[in-house]
Amino acid sequence: MDCPVRKRFKMLSEAGAGGYGTIFEAKDIVHNKVVVVKRIDHQGKRTQYHNYNEIGILSAISHKNIVTYYDAILYFNEKKNIEEAWIVMEFLQGGSLQECSSALRLGFTHIAYIIREILLALEYLHKMGLAHRDLKSSNVMIGVDGDIKLIDFGLCEDMSSGPRYGTLGSPYWLSPEMIKQQSHSFATDIWSLGVCLIELILGDVPFDTPLKCMFKTATVGLHESIPKDIPEMTKDFLKQCLTQDQFQRPTSSALLQHPWLLVPGLADGIKDALDAIFVSKL
Numbered sequence: 001m002d003c004p005v006r007k008r009f010k011m012l013s014e015a016g017a018g019g020y021g022t023i024f025e026a027k028d029i030v031h032n033k034v035v036v037v038k039r040i041d042h043q044g045k046r047t048q049y050h051n052y053n054e055i056g057i058l059s060a061i062s063h064k065n066i067v068t069y070y071d072a073i074l075y076f077n078e079k080k081n082i083e084e085a086w087i088v089m090e091f092l093q094g095g096s097l098q099e100c101s102s103a104l105r106l107g108f109t110h111i112a113y114i115i116r117e118i119l120l121a122l123e124y125l126h127k128m129g130l131a132h133r134d135l136k137s138s139n140v141m142i143g144v145d146g147d148i149k150l151i152d153f154g155l156c157e158d159m160s161s162g163p164r165y166g167t168l169g170s171p172y173w174l175s176p177e178m179i180k181q182q183s184h185s186f187a188t189d190i191w192s193l194g195v196c197l198i199e200l201i202l203g204d205v206p207f208d209t210p211l212k213c214m215f216k217t218a219t220v221g222l223h224e225s226i227p228k229d230i231p232e233m234t235k236d237f238l239k240q241c242l243t244q245d246q247f248q249r250p251t252s253s254a255l256l257q258h259p260w261l262l263v264p265g266l267a268d269g270i271k272d273a274l275d276a277i278f279v280s281k282l
Helices: 045-061 096-101 108-127 185-200 212-219 232-240 269-279
Strands: 009-018 019-029 034-042 069-077 082-090 095-096 141-144 148-150
Touching: 009 232, 045 082, 082 095, 095 096, 096 108, 096 141, 096 185, 108 148, 108 185, 108 232, 185 232
Parallel strands: none
Antiparallel strands: 009 019, 019 034, 034 082, 069 082, 095 141, 141 148
16 A cells, blocks of 8 residues: 555545444545445454455455455554454445335336346356345445445355355345254345345335344245235246245346346336436435
């Protein structure tokens, strides 16, 4: 690095914060461009392992539907007296799928386009042996030009050595196998995709509390949350994503061949529908 971290980046605004750390929109002075900086704690061996895992995965992948990684920097925060990891990524002007689903009722062709783009990212990851494991509406970004990009790889895991165990992720999007702490693999991302699709249709997650959603997911499933008045092809696609048995759930590659994602008009994208949401941010 050519200059100290604080001189290289000018923080413009805080874009989000949570257990993962803090996200900033920043100006990279060295490269003269606006970027996103994910600033996370780097204390303790377990945390460091997860940070290095996320950085390693981001630096190894490249796809049009996945956020672009630029750099990673270890920085000692003297004010807090802790070491931090700063992950630098592309800035995507727009908003999240969560914002989009709550602000606008999209047509089913537009929804199909979004789901297809997410699936293309998942197919790429799965072929690389990676499961995202935290797919949710706030981890999908939609650019003002209609680009769809998957973000936040903090829980992403290499599955080449076999399935994993444990419950991790966000309650509403957890698969049945995750909740029951059974083995899980790529199919858990497909379930989460189904919940994202429900959000796009209904404008919100199914059920009003995370515990109720988790209970339904682990017992009878979420088929009762599928609206009855949606197109049959959409309904069939959603039912396949929300197949209770993970071993019967279709793969990302198989779902990309579903008739719903092959309808005419998908190539037109969704920019025309997004202007009403994001034009105020330009």
